[in-house]
Amino acid sequence: MPQFRKDPVTSRWVIIGDSPDVVFGHEPNHKSSKTCPFCPGHENMTPPSILVHPKKGASSPADWQTRVIPNKFPALKIEDTPEKTSDGFYDRVGGFGAHEVIIENPDHYKEIPDLSEEEVEVVLKVYRERCLDLRKDPRLKYILIFKNYGPDAGASMEHPHSQLIALPIVPSRVQGEMKGAEKHTEYTERCLFCDMVHQEAAEKKLTVCSNDKFMAFTPFAARFPFETWVLPKNHEASFDTISDALLRPLAEILKAVLGKIKNSLKDPSYNFMIHTVPLDIKTSTSFHWHIEIIPHLTRVAGFELGTGFYYNPIPPELAAKNLRELT
Amino acid sequence: MPQFRKDPVTSRWVIIGDSPDVVFGHEPNHKSSKTCPFCPGHENMTPPSILVHPKKGASSPADWQTRVIPNKFPALKIEDTPEKTSDGFYDRVGGFGAHEVIIENPDHYKEIPDLSEEEVEVVLKVYRERCLDLRKDPRLKYILIFKNYGPDAGASMEHPHSQLIALPIVPSRVQGEMKGAEKHTEYTERCLFCDMVHQEAAEKKLTVCSNDKFMAFTPFAARFPFETWVLPKNHEASFDTISDALLRPLAEILKAVLGKIKNSLKDPSYNFMIHTVPLDIKTSTSFHWHIEIIPHLTRVAGFELGTGFYYNPIPPELAAKNLRELT
Numbered sequence: 235m236p237q238f239r240k241d242p243v244t245s246r247w248v249i250i251g252d253s254p255d256v257v258f259g260h261e262p263n264h265k266s267s268k269t270c271p272f273c274p275g276h277e278n279m280t281p282p283s284i285l286v287h288p289k290k291g292a293s294s295p296a297d298w299q300t301r302v303i304p305n306k307f308p309a310l311k312i313e314d315t316p317e318k319t320s321d322g323f324y325d326r327v328g329g330f331g332a333h334e335v336i337i338e339n340p341d342h343y344k345e346i347p348d349l350s351e352e353e354v355e356v357v358l359k360v361y362r363e364r365c366l367d368l369r370k371d372p373r374l375k376y377i378l379i380f381k382n383y384g385p386d387a388g389a390s391m392e393h394p395h396s397q398l399i400a401l402p403i404v405p406s407r408v409q410g411e412m413k414g415a416e417k418h419t420e421y422t423e424r425c426l427f428c429d430m431v432h433q434e435a436a437e438k439k440l441t442v443c444s445n446d447k448f449m450a451f452t453p454f455a456a457r458f459p460f461e462t463w464v465l466p467k468n469h470e471a472s473f474d475t476i477s478d479a480l481l482r483p484l485a486e487i488l489k490a491v492l493g494k495i496k497n498s499l500k501d502p503s504y505n506f507m508i509h510t511v512p513l514d515i516k517t518s519t520s521f522h523w524h525i526e527i528i529p530h531l532t533r534v535a536g537f538e539l540g541t542g543f544y545y546n547p548i549p550p551e552l553a554a555k556n557l558r559e560l561t
Numbered sequence: 562m563p564q565f566r567k568d569p570v571t572s573r574w575v576i577i578g579d580s581p582d583v584v585f586g587h588e589p590n591h592k593s594s595k596t597c598p599f600c601p602g603h604e605n606m607t608p609p610s611i612l613v614h615p616k617k618g619a620s621s622p623a624d625w626q627t628r629v630i631p632n633k634f635p636a637l638k639i640e641d642t643p644e645k646t647s648d649g650f651y652d653r654v655g656g657f658g659a660h661e662v663i664i665e666n667p668d669h670y671k672e673i674p675d676l677s678e679e680e681v682e683v684v685l686k687v688y689r690e691r692c693l694d695l696r697k698d699p700r701l702k703y704i705l706i707f708k709n710y711g712p713d714a715g716a717s718m719e720h721p722h723s724q725l726i727a728l729p730i731v732p733s734r735v736q737g738e739m740k741g742a743e744k745h746t747e748y749t750e751r752c753l754f755c756d757m758v759h760q761e762a763a764e765k766k767l768t769v770c771s772n773d774k775f776m777a778f779t780p781f782a783a784r785f786p787f788e789t790w791v792l793p794k795n796h797e798a799s800f801d802t803i804s805d806a807l808l809r810p811l812a813e814i815l816k817a818v819l820g821k822i823k824n825s826l827k828d829p830s831y832n833f834m835i836h837t838v839p840l841d842i843k844t845s846t847s848f849h850w851h852i853e854i855i856p857h858l859t860r861v862a863g864f865e866l867g868t869g870f871y872y873n874p875i876p877p878e879l880a881a882k883n884l885r886e887l888t
């Protein structure tokens with residue numbers, strides 16, 4: 235069974251799998267819709283659906299627009315227990331958690347930039363619905379929604395999909411962000427992310443695009459070339475409390491930004507991750523949910539691994555200009 | 562000019578380059594020794610040497626075994642100043658530092674497993690010599706020595722080489738490791754890494770190989786499949802104080818481990834990084850220098866980027882067994 239192990243030096247948690255037979259390779263599987271288990275008509279090749287959102291005007295419940303299934307090769311298992319054990323002075327915790335796959339749409343070849351805004355909105359609505367359902371389990375402490383697109387971003391399936399991992403531990407990365415944001419609020423009584431939005435609204439150096447409700451910009455200290463963040467303009471701590479009124483503007487900006495990245499950078503591999511507050515935090519004046527989009531144009535190498543610093547050869551204001559000016 | 566920028570959320574430093582014309586691609590350059598600027602006879606294609614270690618029994622000083630040059634496309638520049646400026650509420654620091662390339666040996670096609678132990682020892686001696694020279698500059702706070710081998714590990718040149726980056730800031734990653742190690746020492750009055758060596762000497766579950774002076778093992782919470790650490794068995798805080806007597810045993814174990822990784826995993830890309838104490842720390846009872854070797858078999862994806870957790874499908878004890886049993 236999978237298990238969490240804690241590195242005693244850094245207190246960093248690692249999920250150790252139980253896949254000794256894993257075959258390493260960077261090419262996604264099922265390149266054709268004929269054999270793809272995520273394509274319509276192949277539903278019996280996957281575990282049963284957790285959630286099905288029907289196609290607009292569908293006559294049959296089998297006619298789905300977006301579908302959520304458990305990951306067939308999960309990093310974590312909901313039937314495991316978060317039991318703590320030791321191995322000498324090392325710590326481990328049972329691999330309890332959830333690992334789901336959100337099949338974004340039925341068409342094997344249609345990624346987010348190719349969908350209608352209405353179709354992207356369904357994907358976002360499904361994200362929210364899964365969060366609201368999983369947060370009922372008090373053993374879960376954090377939910378991460380993310381997408382790996384393309385071989386360089388770790389995608390193992392070609393059919394358009396995103397993933398959800400629910401964890402019994404709040405990740406150190408999230409704790410670090412929460413702490414950093416709180417420090418700013420203690421000092422200024424303002425939200426750090428709202429300050430970013432305001433400074434950028436005035437300076438317009440880092441903006442990729444924006445609408446009434448959301449702003450997309452390259453962060454001042456972007457780790458990766460063309461890294462882009464999408465933030466709600468008004469303060470909101472948690473993604474899963476997003477109102478219906480914000481879903482369409484979010485769909486619009488996500489489709490626009492991913493389209494710009496696709497078209498200006500020759501369809502690169504990318505990841506996006508929704509950064510939100512831990513489940514036991516109801517509201518926060520300092521943390522502000524957002525989406526971080528990371529195109530994979532460079533490799534994380536020895537310098538990054540050895541220091542935790544990043545080296546980004548492209549100034550973010552230049553990346554923003556390139557993306558912004560692309561129509 | 563390059564500059565350091567601080568992410569206001571995580572306080573993570575990023576080096577922002579000035580290479581807007583960078584061409585993205587993952588294949589190393591100069592695949593043939595005919596055009597390779599690191600090959601003997603092509604010394605005029607690189608900046609002048611900082612250090613040259615002659616070949617054994619060389620008759621001419623041009624007949625080198627290992628050579629150090631400034632990086633032609635440096636992430637940092639020694640002629641820059643570590644001046645602090647702001648951009649609204651964002652912080653930046655001038656891109657002061659050193660970025661050097663260690664050309665490990667003259668032969669374009671000979672990597673560490675293919676060299677003699679004596680030749681590997683020269684590379685390690687040169688690492689030490691560059692550290693001892695650079696630590697004279699009081700503006701430098703940390704030196705990282707690392708190697709990117711192969712396209713998936715971010716190597717941009719094919720000729721066997723490693724790199725050195727000297728920074729005016731102690732990386733957060735290093736601070737975190739120091740703090741974690743100190744916490745263990747406060748509590749136990751022992752060194753955490755020495756404890757790892759002792760527990761492993763008794764249990765022998767994670768050992769890859771060892772000799773009198775060094776132990777190579779897969780860490781209990783390995784982030785990556787086949788990740789391997791090399792530690793001196795006796796407590797030593799800083800790599801650059803390594804005694805002459807330890808250089809040969811280190812060369813022996815590094816050659817052995819990299820050979821095992823090459824042969825058991827189809828010559829994968831890998832990084833290694835020397836983890837050592839910051840320059841202003843003379844001695845430490847809690848930190849213990851070591852080398853971390855990371856083969857690139859999986860991709861860092863959305864889960865890792867979003868949480869700081871890692872997912873490793875291969876249990877480290879199984880990876881160790883595979884490497885150990887390979888002769």
